[in-house]
Amino acid sequence: MLGNLRTHIKHGLQRGPIVGVLLSLVLTIPAGATTFFVPSSPSQGAFVEPRLRIGSGDHLYLMWVGRQNKRPHHVFLNRSSDGGHSWQPESVWLDVDKAEGSWSSSPQLHTDGRGGVYVAWRMKHRDGRKDVLFTASEDFGRTFGPRIKLNQEHEAFEPALSTDGKGHVYVVWSDERVVDQGQPLGKGRGSHHIYFNRSDDAGKSWLERDVRLNSDHPDPLMSIMRAWPIVHSSADGHVYVAWFDNRDGDGAVYFRASDDFATTWRAEQRLKVERHGDILGPLQMVADAQGHIYLTWADNREGEFSVYVTTSADFGKTWSKEVRLDRAKTKAAPSTAPVIACDDTGHVYVAWHDARHGGWDIYLNMSSDFGRTWRAEEIRLNTDPPGESEALFPHIALDGTGRVAVVWQENRGPEQEEGIYLAWSADFGKIWQPTDLRVDDQRPGHTGFKPQIAMLAGGAFVVAWEANRQDSQAIALKVFNPRDLQTVTHSGRPLAP
Numbered sequence: 001m002l003g004n005l006r007t008h009i010k011h012g013l014q015r016g017p018i019v020g021v022l023l024s025l026v027l028t029i030p031a032g033a034t035t036f037f038v039p040s041s042p043s044q045g046a047f048v049e050p051r052l053r054i055g056s057g058d059h060l061y062l063m064w065v066g067r068q069n070k071r072p073h074h075v076f077l078n079r080s081s082d083g084g085h086s087w088q089p090e091s092v093w094l095d096v097d098k099a100e101g102s103w104s105s106s107p108q109l110h111t112d113g114r115g116g117v118y119v120a121w122r123m124k125h126r127d128g129r130k131d132v133l134f135t136a137s138e139d140f141g142r143t144f145g146p147r148i149k150l151n152q153e154h155e156a157f158e159p160a161l162s163t164d165g166k167g168h169v170y171v172v173w174s175d176e177r178v179v180d181q182g183q184p185l186g187k188g189r190g191s192h193h194i195y196f197n198r199s200d201d202a203g204k205s206w207l208e209r210d211v212r213l214n215s216d217h218p219d220p221l222m223s224i225m226r227a228w229p230i231v232h233s234s235a236d237g238h239v240y241v242a243w244f245d246n247r248d249g250d251g252a253v254y255f256r257a258s259d260d261f262a263t264t265w266r267a268e269q270r271l272k273v274e275r276h277g278d279i280l281g282p283l284q285m286v287a288d289a290q291g292h293i294y295l296t297w298a299d300n301r302e303g304e305f306s307v308y309v310t311t312s313a314d315f316g317k318t319w320s321k322e323v324r325l326d327r328a329k330t331k332a333a334p335s336t337a338p339v340i341a342c343d344d345t346g347h348v349y350v351a352w353h354d355a356r357h358g359g360w361d362i363y364l365n366m367s368s369d370f371g372r373t374w375r376a377e378e379i380r381l382n383t384d385p386p387g388e389s390e391a392l393f394p395h396i397a398l399d400g401t402g403r404v405a406v407v408w409q410e411n412r413g414p415e416q417e418e419g420i421y422l423a424w425s426a427d428f429g430k431i432w433q434p435t436d437l438r439v440d441d442q443r444p445g446h447t448g449f450k451p452q453i454a455m456l457a458g459g460a461f462v463v464a465w466e467a468n469r470q471d472s473q474a475i476a477l478k479v480f481n482p483r484d485l486q487t488v489t490h491s492g493r494p495l496a497p
Helices: none
Strands: 035-039 049-054 060-068 071-080 103-111 118-124 130-137 155-162 169-175 193-199 226-233 239-245 254-256 279-287 293-299 306-312 336-344 348-357 359-367 391-398 404-410 419-425 446-455 461-469 472-480
Touching: 049 169, 049 193, 049 446, 049 461, 060 103, 060 118, 060 391, 060 472, 071 118, 071 226, 103 169, 118 155, 118 169, 130 155, 130 169, 130 279, 155 293, 169 226, 169 239, 193 226, 193 239, 226 279, 239 279, 239 293, 254 279, 254 293, 279 336, 293 336, 306 336, 306 348, 348 391, 348 404, 359 391, 404 461, 419 446, 419 461
Parallel strands: 071 103, 155 226, 391 446
Antiparallel strands: 035 472, 049 060, 060 071, 103 118, 118 130, 155 169, 169 193, 226 239, 239 254, 279 293, 293 306, 336 348, 348 359, 391 404, 404 419, 446 461, 461 472
């Protein structure tokens, strides 16, 4: 059903004094099964947290965290310049000189459409210091520059990253440092704050001091949790940052924006108007080039967690009232982990996992008018019996021409082993396939987790995931063309009007 799939198994990871240098030799992927990015021996396994990005043309980038030389939690990157037909024989070891006992995690990957590749991650040192590190490539990932620490102190959590295609790079993170410029901000390590740094020259140089985005609280001794910051930027200088914040006693979403490439910032805004309930993170935010911004999260204001969205049509100056998207859910059951995607013509898609039928299913709601209205009833994307399995962690991709695809992990079948499944639409989400598709290779002892999906310019789907193969882990990837999939016709599953 998946048609012509491309595969290759690659062994070995680059190590050397020059970080980011790859061999000129490339390995061509023959048709067949799945591409595995694996360590040189099964005992080194534990490859996790895949991050997938499309660059200009057919450039494709894959980043992950793995082991090397029996040391865990290193950051690696591989690339293809021909849409996944071939990959580099050795992956780039981005933190090659990491000290023994330190851990890299939370990789973030962006491209700028001009050959720039930007990566950031969190490193926790043996002595407890926590830093945000950054490096960049100007030549489509062939070589990378030096690693730069972006946080002023050593109390940083996982970063979020955005680029605008004009050399501006923005990174935000939550930070538990105790003081800022000599002023007490909380008692001990009980408070967290949102910090930001920027580069105006494609990551070569950064602000000398990072910038705190959240305001002071009237009570400097109050412990406040601020977490899950996200950032989005546009080529005309608009930068948006949102985060979770419980300064008001409940779980809230706060937002700040800049209109001048993050030189100055507007005042904070609280976006979750409802004062009841808490938020189950992380948050998700997307935006288009016309000033529309979409934010989604799960909160329990009605007793059980449901999925909400709020929108802005004026670059974040004003916001709509939150809209609940799991509208057809009639009993108290959680809906969590929403993900969101949009195009420039008003189509917005939100998917999440939902336990209304006992087990977990994948649901989706959508808007075709820039978030002003949403479907009256969401659609269930996994086509096995409702509630029978545990379908989790959806991820969305779209190409702007009508193709929309959602992937997730699910422990379907008598063996209850997790696999990777996909549903897709060719008409902006109006009609979906009559059955979902199994993406990974269904073999005994092989399982898949936490998939990511992207689309190449020609419409091909790219799916990456964590793969467990008996006694080892790897990062798996498939590239396939939708024309090889089952044709979507009007016998498919339309969304409810």
